[in-house]
Amino acid sequence: MLEMLSYDVSDLFTFGSLGAIVFGSLAGLIIGTLPGLGATIAVVLLLPLTYSMTPLASILMLIAAYQGSEYGGSISSIILGIPGTPAAVATTIDGNALARQDKAGLALGYSLAASTIGGIIGGIVLIFLAVPLARLAVRFSDPEFFLIGVAGLIAVSALSSRNGVKSALSVFLGLMVGTVGLDAFTGIPRYTFGTLELLEGVGMIALLTGMFAFSELFSIITRELGKTFASGSKKLSTGLSLAQLRLILRPATIGAGIGSVVGIFPGMGAGPASWFAYIQAKKSSRTPEQFGKGAPEGIAAPEAANNATVGGALVPLLALGIPGSPSTAIILGAFIIHGIQPGPNLFTNSGDLAMGLFYGFLIATLVMYVAGRLVTNFFARALTISNTYLVPVVLILSIVGIYASKGLHFNLWVALGVGLIAFLMKRLDYSLPSFILAFILSPIIEESWRRTMLLSDGSLSIFVVRPYSATLLVLIVLFLLATALGLSRARMRNLE
């Protein structure tokens, strides 16, 4: 914590850093507002701008966009009853109910204040967990990194799809695509079919953009192309009185606590977090009968939770170098673009950057609040943009992002192919987050496995005799048992 005090915060108050945060927040807000587009697309679309920025400014811009889009998602939920992001679905229930009582501004005020509380608590969790976790991770070696990778895959495949087999299949497909390129140990090209562009592997930005932006746009084309959403609200004031703020403080804190913890686990993300928070807020409310009729707690808890997941999701990225969500995977891409590897050594090799990100995260949350107060009214009107124009704009910005990442036209074709396959996979209930996390973890798992086997001369006992790996192994077994138990209980309930 002493490093926190010695950090020169003036780096954050430069035009570049502050401007990046403000721009990221505004972009995240508007992209999150538009139904169908969420945090991942917001971060993908801003990525090409990071090439000519400093590492601190570029990563803060992406984090600010991630935060802003989580709040932005609530704008369409509340005003139209259509969630802007999957994480804002729970907000729709009470947010839209309150808006229909001609109190859309008040509902947005609750959402904004709760999102800010969630963001700050998520930021505090990030600060207090990332450094100790990184210190612990410095002692980890290949067996532990292999097990952490496997644990991440098990968690994401168990939690991110209704169909367990398809989710596991998505994991294996992601692992397969992750093996394309030069083998890190022997230098042998694998699965490149003589294509030079594949020697470094499948481009991460092309894969992410194809998988999340193109596939989503294809879904919009087939589902709601002609739709123009109408915002009925005229003037929206998002200010809250002290009494109104006090009303949501408790549910927002509960939601933020849930969101911070859920965010840390790979594959869960803001959607489940906001539902857990909503259910918990209802259980602990003195007036649960008001839920569904515009209860402020029903807006505050899920909104605080989905913003708190942002801080939580950054914990494994910064401390272990392992992203827990598609958005943090893109932020990992921004680190790599600038030649920085997040993980246990980030705090020693680039300590200033890490501290800047911690403080910057809190500033980004406050900027989101100010931006939300100033522009929510204006952005609510953005909902009236027709998809006829929205789709070409997002499509072309995505294309620019893919090309700018490596300057290769080849990657455009990769993204197009991936987008089509992902569109079909999504329709058939495969898990795209599982696929992408497996793709990113594939080299980590393979390389740490091979080094482990070299260290142990091929003996699996290495996982049991090392205290850290043995602990991780026990945790994995416990998680598998808990998941199996949960599944069998659900099956019993279904049979009954």
Added chain:
Amino acid sequence: MTTKLVNMLLLLLILCVGAGYLYYSYLISERRLGDDLRPIYFPVAVGAGIIVLSAIELLRAIRSRTEDDLSPFEMPNLGKLLATIALMAAHFLVWQRFGLFYPATFALFVGLVLVYRATFTMREIGIAVLWSGVFTALLYLVFQYAFGIALG
């Protein structure tokens, strides 16, 4: 075509990809047999996993009689989706062959808006051209001018 059939076709495709992946791994192992750090251990495990899981899911899909599975696999606006893909491919080709990013992007924007609107009056075309011009100019100002990213 039912959802079940599409599901089964995709699973068959995945099964074939898994088999091809395993076969290619075998070819790699042929070349470097006996290497301590063999580059195919992991891919073989992954390939086997893909084959086993897709076979399990395929069997489940064949036996499935749920309402969802037996419902038709609907794809509204399929023509517009295919037109979007064709326009994207044309844009990539023009950009790749001739390096004309901005003119190609201008044309792509106009083309997409007209395909989605599906009305070709002079007014509609004029509006599409106007918005496309504004958007392309903004792209140029932001990427080429402000950020110095050469797109073509």
